[in-house]
Amino acid sequence: MCDFPFFSLVCTGEIFELKAELNSDKKEKKKEAVKKVIASMTVGKDVSALFPDVVNCMQTDNLELKKLVYLYLMNYAKSQPDMAIMAVNTFVKDCEDPNPLIRALAVRTMGCIRVDKITEYLCEPLRKCLKDEDPYVRKTAAVCVAKLHDINAQLVEDQGFLDTLKDLISDSNPMVVANAVAALSEIAESHPNSNLLDLNPQTINKLLTALNECTEWGQIFILDCLANYTPRDDRESQSICERVTPRLSHANSAVVLSAVKVLMKFMEMLPKDLDYYGTLLKKLAPPLVTLLSAEPELQYVALRNINLIVQRRPEILKHEMKVFFVKYNDPIYVKLEKLDIMIRLASQANIAQVLAELKEYATEVDVDFVRKAVRAIGRCAIKVEQSAERCVSTLLDLIQTKVNYVVQEAIVVIKDIFRKYPNKYESVIATLCENLDSLDEPEARAAMIWIVGEYAERIDNADELLESFLEGFHDESTQVQLQLLTAIVKLFLKKPTETQELVQQVLSLATQDSDNPDLRDRGYIYWRLLSTDPVAAKEVVLAEKPLISEETDLIEPTLLEELICHIGTLASVYHKPPSAFVEGSRGVQHKRLPGSAGSGESADSPDTGSAAGVSEAPPAVIPSQGDLLGDLLNLDLTPPTTSGPPPAPSSGMQMGAMDLLGGGLDSLVGLLHAAMGAGFGAPPTAMPASFPPPVSGGLDDLFDLGGSVGMPMGAYSPPKSIWLPAMKAKGLEISGTFARRAGVIQMEMTLTNKAMSIMTDFAIQFNRNSFGLAPAGPLQVLTPVGPNQSIEVALPLSTVGPVMKMEPLTNLQVAVKNNIDVFYFSSQYPISMLFVEDGKMERQVFLATWKDIPNDNEAQFQIKDCHLNSDAASSKLQGSNVFTIAKRTVEGQDMLYQSMKLTNGIWVLAELRVQAGNPNYTVMSRLVFVLTCSGANHKDYKTESREV
């Protein structure tokens, strides 16, 4: 019939038949029957009904039969826990069998039966097996500890198995050592605070010795474990590196990558002027290149990792461009990754070759690959200035092919080239315009419109071109609509006489017929600007734009550091931290490169870093996406292909935005108001009647009115709480709070030494955060803190540090260093700390602004149990820089209109309703972000209004 008779059973009668065979006296028949059962199990049939009969076959001296029964047990024990007990005796007996193969088999299988009742019986046999004379049994038992820990961690700890496991690291057999390391790492990973892998120079030495002798897989376990160790100094670091480098010659790619991980990490600690540092760099390139001859999946993993390595240490592969050239038969995922690395390695030295290759790729047939190749040409132009001209002409050649998606992609990148090199390549505009009709993708249309608007004065028929887009205005995507609006305004400012009608048309389309708030807002701004002060309008709209930067797709430095620590793993493939895709790992501390407490390059002298050295800020990435100024000036076209997270807006840019508007916010708001009076448009005058559903808010904090008598008038400051418990920080306890005192934000801390030794050399540093908080000076701890001593410190903060959006918004990640170690903790500051003293808005301005904020930016919530009248509340809030602008009483309800301004220039307006006798206040807050129309920022501020 068929080659495989076991797969032919179907009917239920067979179960009966099998039962009989299983209970047969003949060994052979029994075994054939068990085989049939396993075959049925393999094809997914339920043969659990045979449980007792199969278990009965377990007592046999036939190894193969035993294995089959064990296999059956592993599959069905969970569904029949009571019956599984039946098997325990045999297991225990097998664990003492004279044949080590059977002993190991028994202990291995027992660990796979995830039934609580069985685990209890497993302990004794496991204890024996861990001390077995045969290494094969010991190595199996070592893994079994990890299995048992997964089922019942407490049991493993109570039974002292962890200590036995640690002892196995000193075992004479390398396989046993490797499995013990693997088991310990596994347990440590799921229990990050267990401090299990207490690595010290002695254990490291043992591991390094075992590394030379164990199997390829064992080498990977050991290398991955080594990567978690932080050497004490550069000398230790170097000696470990020296002993790890031979692994780079291993035939197994995984061994090589794990070795690369250890080297990349420990290299951070080596002084750059050390000869060995240079030697190591040179040693890394060849094995990385060889990884590209591995199987395609391994190539892919290697390429994703090389992408990280190139960003962290570009010097390693800078001469290896050629190996990343794409082969015709590479799988698409390899092609795309190679392309990415080619761009990263592109430099003046190799650009000619790279361009020739990219041009070749752009004529391939795979659409995704071709698109990426075209984009790559654009990125080369932006990255290597000398090549820009050649890139542009290559792109023009490609446009001539008339292949639709090539043309569109080319136009998108040419727009970026214009932004990088303004007034240089405008001669090509004519060619671009010829292809106007074939553009059907929003990004390409938006890019083309931007070009037409930007260079309207040089394009004779710019008005006709733009008008042609206007016909289907409402069918366009938002991106195109916004772009069209701006382009026409630019055109109008450049050629006011003939385009008045056009601009009227687009403004009314944007403001009256659209329900997109971004579009409406931008429409109104332009409308009012144009109607009040065309000169100002010109200054704003036609202002000189900042150049775009080339490396918009770089991975954010702290993330990059973390990913380098995860070389070879899924995290390095996804370019995401493990916490982003592994459930239950949120509490796990992010891995960092040694010696770098958050900042990029303070790596050289981790132990001697002074306070000043530590507070050195990482270089801010100037973003070209999502920044405020750029947005207003309409640069919000997506930058050249981004992978990786969008860079954070830097506060410098925000300041710039305000300066540029001359006089900052007030004048702009005034401008808006004036515009309203001028009646150019028809702004809404009625108060919105419907409120969004109430959101719970945190203003309670601010009020904190329960027994408020003791608190003097002044900014609210929450009581100190423990940020860093002594247990986590080798005896250093930090409790603290934030306060705003005399216009200065302060971080007030109590440092308590609960350790036995003196603590000195304190320094502090912040991670980037939402509002750019940074220490304004070093941490002033002048005297050493003795055991059981506490010291109070107040650290003044500035808000000019690098900005990165945090979750939650007011989260602050802090690193504190002392003579013992570096510790990390995070805390949340009350947002009220960020309310500045000049947050009182002019009455008129307030009124105008209030009305003008779209409902989208509104949040409403209630404050419960607040027994103050409106006046008391008002004066209390004033202490925290929440200013009452106006008050009115409607039907016994006091309505307080309040304003506050955040350090980053964002205004928050609020309406506070107080019903006499009702302890619950209603707050409706609205955000002004005249400065920030971008959709990306939108969301952030909504979240923030909830915080307020």
Add this chain to the structure above:
Amino acid sequence: MSASAIFVLDLKGKVLICRNYKGDVDMAEIDHFMPLLMQHEEEGLLCPVLSHGSVHFMWIKHSNLYLVATTNKNSNASLVYSFLYKLVEVFTEYFKELEEESIQDNFVVVYELLDELMDFGFPQTTDSKILQEYITQEGAKLEVAKSKVPTTVTNAVSWRSEGIKYKKNEVFIDVIESINVLVNANGSVMSSDIVGSIKLKTMLSGMPELRLGLNDRVLFALTGRDKGKTVTMEDVKFHQCVRLSRFESDRTISFIPPDGESELMSYRINTHVKPLIWIESIIEKFSHSRVEIMVKAKGQFKKQSVANNVEVRVPVPSDADSPKFKTSTGNAKYVPEKNMVVWTIKSFPGGKEFLMRAHFGLPSVENDELEGKPPITVKFEIPYFTVSGIQVRYMKIIEKSGYQALPWVRYITQSGDYQLRTNV
């Protein structure tokens, strides 16, 4: 750390066999694999890692099978892929061919192997020669003596068993160099390198200690000797039997070899090599009527050497018809299923030049599907010769019984990834 479970699926995504190692991922998750794969394939975004919710699939394809590992942790991806390929290797050595049927026919052994190869997601013993000593296919004949763990499994020398005996002690060394070349359409060499491999067929008794001497430039520089031609190896990879730290310190290649056939080492040399067989091609495509192909092949190697079994594969449009050929030597054949002409030359002496012309008709209706631009590829083999000039200087064999053993060396140069881009 690595895999939670391993699955072997058929082309439709049906599970043929699986093994759950950790129990932290629902085994039913595998049902999402095939739809996910198809979806990615349709979007042209095929990727070796797929994820569904918190479950990640790492997969490879071998003949008509998918081998899939699942995990919900931040696993070591390179380890998982290496392991999956190792799995293929072990199964292939056990069953000759790894395919759907061999899995079904041998499910008992497959289960046994899966149990032995990996434990709780940690790869264990994966050396198939050693595995074959205690996991046999004729399970029925398993005797008590056989069912002992070979000490080899946990020995530091985990790749060679004790007590091997040969009447005649010999070792055969094959030095094989593959040339990878990428030539641009305008005839300039974009990249070229040599990937060499030294393979052993060891037929030696006992536990011999071997030392291989090559004309390695670094070694010669270290020892101060400088006789004759030396070779700079860019990167070297060794079988796990080679003592890596020894090589690192004094470039000595010392090892106890696995029995039988094995790849001792591979190396990569970056030097710019002259493409040994140079191809010039003129491909003229006259839309709606015909394609004319002229290919000139030139042997750019020593006159004494001969390249064997040369195959020049020239791509033609998929809608081409009525082929006509003319060759100065060898013969040309149209392979429509691969859209190419294969020009075979059995023996191609160095310095010679041959010509092939081909003529195809094209339909008058234009094929509106865009076609890629596959390159011309060349296959060949040149015996008794290495491009790099690498030489085995000596192979010292020391065994405590003191027998005399003979090493035999053979050199071959062959084509690797040998691509020449065309203009059409």
